[in-house]
Amino acid sequence: MTKLRETIGRIGPLDEGAMAAAKARQDSLTKPPGSLGRLEELSIKIAGITGKPLPGVERKSIVVMAGDHGIVEEGVSAYPQEVTPQMVYNFLRGVAAINVLARHVGARVVVVDMGVAADLEPHPDLRSRKVAPGTANFAKEPAMSREQAVKALEAGIEVFEAELAKGLDIVATGDMGIGNTTASTAIAAVFTGEPVGLLTGRGTGIGDEQLAHKAKVVEEAIARRQPDPRDALDVLAKVGGFEIGGLAGVILGAAAHRVPVVIDGFISGAAALVATGLCPAAREYLIPAHNSVEIGHQSVLRHLGLRPLLNLDLRLGEGTGAALAISLVEASLKILGQMATFAEAGVSGALEAEPTLPK
Amino acid sequence: MTKLRETIGRIGPLDEGAMAAAKARQDSLTKPPGSLGRLEELSIKIAGITGKPLPGVERKSIVVMAGDHGIVEEGVSAYPQEVTPQMVYNFLRGVAAINVLARHVGARVVVVDMGVAADLEPHPDLRSRKVAPGTANFAKEPAMSREQAVKALEAGIEVFEAELAKGLDIVATGDMGIGNTTASTAIAAVFTGEPVGLLTGRGTGIGDEQLAHKAKVVEEAIARRQPDPRDALDVLAKVGGFEIGGLAGVILGAAAHRVPVVIDGFISGAAALVATGLCPAAREYLIPAHNSVEIGHQSVLRHLGLRPLLNLDLRLGEGTGAALAISLVEASLKILGQMATFAEAGVSGALEAEPTLPK
Numbered sequence: 001m002t003k004l005r006e007t008i009g010r011i012g013p014l015d016e017g018a019m020a021a022a023k024a025r026q027d028s029l030t031k032p033p034g035s036l037g038r039l040e041e042l043s044i045k046i047a048g049i050t051g052k053p054l055p056g057v058e059r060k061s062i063v064v065m066a067g068d069h070g071i072v073e074e075g076v077s078a079y080p081q082e083v084t085p086q087m088v089y090n091f092l093r094g095v096a097a098i099n100v101l102a103r104h105v106g107a108r109v110v111v112v113d114m115g116v117a118a119d120l121e122p123h124p125d126l127r128s129r130k131v132a133p134g135t136a137n138f139a140k141e142p143a144m145s146r147e148q149a150v151k152a153l154e155a156g157i158e159v160f161e162a163e164l165a166k167g168l169d170i171v172a173t174g175d176m177g178i179g180n181t182t183a184s185t186a187i188a189a190v191f192t193g194e195p196v197g198l199l200t201g202r203g204t205g206i207g208d209e210q211l212a213h214k215a216k217v218v219e220e221a222i223a224r225r226q227p228d229p230r231d232a233l234d235v236l237a238k239v240g241g242f243e244i245g246g247l248a249g250v251i252l253g254a255a256a257h258r259v260p261v262v263i264d265g266f267i268s269g270a271a272a273l274v275a276t277g278l279c280p281a282a283r284e285y286l287i288p289a290h291n292s293v294e295i296g297h298q299s300v301l302r303h304l305g306l307r308p309l310l311n312l313d314l315r316l317g318e319g320t321g322a323a324l325a326i327s328l329v330e331a332s333l334k335i336l337g338q339m340a341t342f343a344e345a346g347v348s349g350a351l352e353a354e355p356t357l358p359k
Numbered sequence: 360m361t362k363l364r365e366t367i368g369r370i371g372p373l374d375e376g377a378m379a380a381a382k383a384r385q386d387s388l389t390k391p392p393g394s395l396g397r398l399e400e401l402s403i404k405i406a407g408i409t410g411k412p413l414p415g416v417e418r419k420s421i422v423v424m425a426g427d428h429g430i431v432e433e434g435v436s437a438y439p440q441e442v443t444p445q446m447v448y449n450f451l452r453g454v455a456a457i458n459v460l461a462r463h464v465g466a467r468v469v470v471v472d473m474g475v476a477a478d479l480e481p482h483p484d485l486r487s488r489k490v491a492p493g494t495a496n497f498a499k500e501p502a503m504s505r506e507q508a509v510k511a512l513e514a515g516i517e518v519f520e521a522e523l524a525k526g527l528d529i530v531a532t533g534d535m536g537i538g539n540t541t542a543s544t545a546i547a548a549v550f551t552g553e554p555v556g557l558l559t560g561r562g563t564g565i566g567d568e569q570l571a572h573k574a575k576v577v578e579e580a581i582a583r584r585q586p587d588p589r590d591a592l593d594v595l596a597k598v599g600g601f602e603i604g605g606l607a608g609v610i611l612g613a614a615a616h617r618v619p620v621v622i623d624g625f626i627s628g629a630a631a632l633v634a635t636g637l638c639p640a641a642r643e644y645l646i647p648a649h650n651s652v653e654i655g656h657q658s659v660l661r662h663l664g665l666r667p668l669l670n671l672d673l674r675l676g677e678g679t680g681a682a683l684a685i686s687l688v689e690a691s692l693k694i695l696g697q698m699a700t701f702a703e704a705g706v707s708g709a710l711e712a713e714p715t716l717p718k
Binding site for chain 2: 100293314328335
């Protein structure tokens with residue numbers, strides 16, 4: 001608990017001075033002020049996060065956390081649980097979607113076993129932080145104990161700090177875990193207060209009957225477990241997942257160390273709800289990557305007050321949307337750092353006043 | 360006219376066989392089918408454009424065409440006309456927004472003087488295809504002759520073919536020209552049939568009074584010139600611009616040679632209206648990059664039946680949105696080409712049938 005408390009204690013507001021300096025520079029560059037829209041906003045936000053007026057993102061890491069979910073016993077997924085370890089090996093072989101997109105944007109991928117329900121072979125790129133081999137079935141009992149929830153969060157903070165020690169300018173969150181949209185739906189329902197039916201999506205691709213069943217499972221589980229939205233640790237413990245807790249830890253670690261953290265889709269969004277539930281100030285450090293097809297994600301982003309950068313109808317997870325968003329963040333900072341100013345380029349600025357208009 | 364006619368004659372439909380092969384491969388990759396949404400669609404479209412089941416985009420070119428507009432006499436812009444040549448030099452020095460973003464995505468930039476109202480110093484990266492030093496003021500007379508319109512289009516085709524000869528897998532369009540949102544507004548109004556008031560935007564950043572004036576200028580000019588939407592050459596000649604004609608030529612050249620062409624914002628959209636007015640089949644070769652803040656752009660994309668990839672509140676032009684979209688196209692093709700299939704990875708597919716749901 002000390003690690004978690006200390007980390008939260010370090011999270012402060014954005015650096016207003018760095019943001020003002022970045023804004024002033026954006027306005028001096030050879031383009032009409034504001035004409036690069038959200039790229040300008042992004043660069044200013046990263047300045048505020050890092051405290052640097054001219055930040056860069058050379059060193060990028062995508063943390064993909066895997067965990068299994070006891071709730072799959074209820075028949076909520078289109079894929080069998082064995083897919084979780086199979087996909088972990090796929091990540092480690094470098095041939096999954098996240099590997100392809102990470103290479104595309106020049107990011108490294110770190111895969112973390114937070115609670116896969118199988119013994120995984122050791123691998124140099126695999127961090128083993130297994131809290132337990134899968135959560136308990138939260139339809140019948142809490143997904144994990146409060147102690148396990150803290151352990152998952154602190155593991156996430158430590159994974160982040162290990163990445164930071166290797167050199168890190170930006171981090172992104174990704175997930176793998178059959179059943180994890182069900183846990184995320186429960187978390188989203190508790191924090192946003194919106195009806196479960198409006199938050200439940202098709203995950204890996206379930207049909208209509210199974211979708212209705214999934215919503216019912218979540219609804220009944222929340223009624224039985226009674227997670228308290230004012231106590232984020234309680235929510236994580238009762239209806240969460242080990243990888244969700246781990247990703248919330250990554251977010252808290254990033255915010256504490258003033259590193260921008262790109263959040264992927266619905267599962268990362270659920271992790272962000274847990275992280276900001278524990279520490280509202282962490283919200284300012286989040287870069288929302290994309291708008292997932294998984295319908296609950298929109299509610300999560302609305303609740304967090306975040307507008308996603310991409311809208312590509314993605315619903316894979318793994319950090320795939322976050323990888324693409326890293327490239328936009330990098331582009332925004334290159335604009336800030338590499339473009340000429342009007343003065344340097346000898347380009348005329350806007351007309352002093354509007355011209356006298358011909359009648 | 361021969362060049363233009365021949366080019367249009369070469370434009371055919373997408374390759375259905377290549378698209379079917381790409382779709383089959385997407386469905387065999389280690390992810391739930393469809394879960395990478397628009398990235399999957401994009402890769403399939405590029406297969407259809409190129410006729411290759413596994414296309415790649417190594418060689419990328421962004422063609423930035425510059426031209427001046429006689430209509431600026433009417434007081435429609437926030438910046439003086441001298442900014443057009445100043446920005447051309449800025450592009451050639453490699454310090455404008457488009458240079459930064461082109462480097463970010465690994466694309467080369469070719470700058471073309473299609474009709475700048477100034478004598479430009481020669482430069483190895485500058486193509487001089489000046490039709491005339493700026494269009495005529497289309498409030499008072501046609502912007503150009505029909506012969507000049509053909510000349511602009513054929514120059515665009517030749518610029519494209521010169522890029523193709525250097526090696527090219529994807530091309531993007533960009534623009535520079537003080538006054539060119541006014542010409543584009545007129546083109547958009549003629550082709551879409553929507554009211555000028557709903558299509559007129561702030562361009563480089565004009566105020567409310569000037570905005571109303573700009574709409575009035577366009578409305579009156581269309582009433583006087585009477586461009587015929589069934590004759591795209593007539594529209595280009597009466598209310599267009601040399602860079603707009605040149606970009607329409609680039610689009611036609613790309614479609615004729617089965618190279619995907621990423622269109623940037625409002626000016627590139629106007630060029631796409633001219634190109635598809637001349638040859639409707641060219642539409643299939645367009646990749647719409649982003650949704651510009653310039654309000655007429657949404658109507659243009661709707662009219663073309665295209666959904667943009669990015670929504671970043673950009674309104675700079677130069678090809679900046681297109682540059683970012685190139686990176687998404689490349690990502691989509693890397694997914695198609697580099698991900699493992701379920702069979703290769705030994706990952707289980709979806710459950711054969713929905714599980715028997717517990718009562």
